[in-house]
Amino acid sequence: MKFMMMVIPKGYENAAPGTMPDPKHVQEMMKYNESLQKAGVLLDLNGLHPPSTAARITFSNKKPTVTDGPFAEAKETVGGYWMIQAKSREEAIQWASRAPMNDNEVIEVRQVHEMSEFPPEVQEKAKFNK
């Protein structure tokens, strides 16, 4: 099973372009990342630039419209993520609980869809090389 652990730092939705995490925090984070790696559960990780440099593409009748960030209506935003392999939802929660987070940060743990969860007709279409 794969899980995405998404970090939601409060206030990041309004952060200025180029905002970087505090170096001390990065150091703690690196230690944590290393523990995930050593345990063999880490698949991927990345940090994201703030929404002030992002773009949103909305669709109306399949026609895309581009809006530049920041997005006034956003109450929270993802600042980065880990992709991990875990045996259960509980294990993913345990790993997330060990992250060195500040009081203003939240981690949301989401399971990644497996191909086998989709209905057979979808799998039939998706799996074969046409």
Next chain:
Amino acid sequence: MNESNAYSAIEAVWRIESARLIAGLTRMVRDLGLAEDFAQEALVAALERWPQTGVPDNPGAWLMTTAKHRAIDFFRKKSLHERKEAEIVHELESKAEGKVLREGEMAGDIFGDDLLRLVFISCHPVLQPEGRVALTLRLVGGLTTPEIARAFLVPEATLAQRIVRAKKTLAEARVPFEVPPQEELPARLSSVLEVIYLIFNEGYSATSGGDWIRPALCEDALRLGRMLQGLAPEEPEVHGLAALMEIQASRLNVRVGPGGEPILLMDQNRAFWDHALIRRGLAALERAESLSSKRNSYTLQAAIAACHARAHTAEATDWKRIASLYDELSELIPSPVIELNRAVALSMAFGPAVGLELIDKLAAEPSLKNYHLLPSVRGDLLAKLGRNEEARAEIERAASLTQNEQEKKLLLKRAASLVNP
């Protein structure tokens, strides 16, 4: 925290912490069986306490401290007159005082070496292969006995017996808890890699049962392989095996159809390969190749898998390179099964007639007499040459030889499709 939440949280903590716990304890009490008993006692204590108190801030340290206290009690009661026991108690107490884990510190920082020792002892050649697999999954992988039994489709009692027997064998042979000395290292490391790859393969193409793949076992093996990369980072073979498993596992999503039937490599939709795993696999392969100019068998197999992973379409596959890698592999470990694969690569690179020539040399090989892939491949090549009648007979023979129900179905379907032109 309600009770069932607490239990599943404890189960998860156990999976994360048990290997380091047992490894650290084994070094201290110098007996794997005892160490596991103390770890289990700590687990029981957690099951009693945590539903009330919640999971402590540093659950690994909590379990270790509790297990150490149990160990100290045990040795005190036993006898303080014997020198060895007195030494153990002294060591346990000094460690219990001095090395309390600081906030946020992971037990793994301290116990990395112990974990490597635990890997080596679980895969010790004195054990039967099935004992090595069971012990490794249980002690290093943190799986429970019922989980392992389910994964290998054997009764729980059988598996429990296997583990008891393995631990007894280790005790009787007085196997030391150590990283093997330099002169034994290559052979001992081979045994470790073999165990991990065996677990992976049982998940990747199950030898028995109704399912052709069991992804959970592949994930367990991947986790062990990645752990070993951290524990023995200078060993090229370790990265070679990790690379091989990552790349093979990247295809799991599209390796079986909705009905559980196998989908062959060339027919898979490559968009749904797991590209994060491919990236990890290619990185591990690069690391393996940078550590040694001589490629070992895992690295060579990974290099072959990488040729497929790099090809965006089946047609773009570099078969000439694959064929030459198979040449290298069959020189390194001459084996009829590798020859068979080499024949496939040759036929893709230089035409079916070239492959068929090599296969016909293999037909007399006694070890392949009941190997279903020989007639299956031969049938494919015959079909490509338009010799459908012979092809159908070969593929039907392959279907009669395979133990896997899904594969049998696929082969019979293929045989039926081979009508005379």
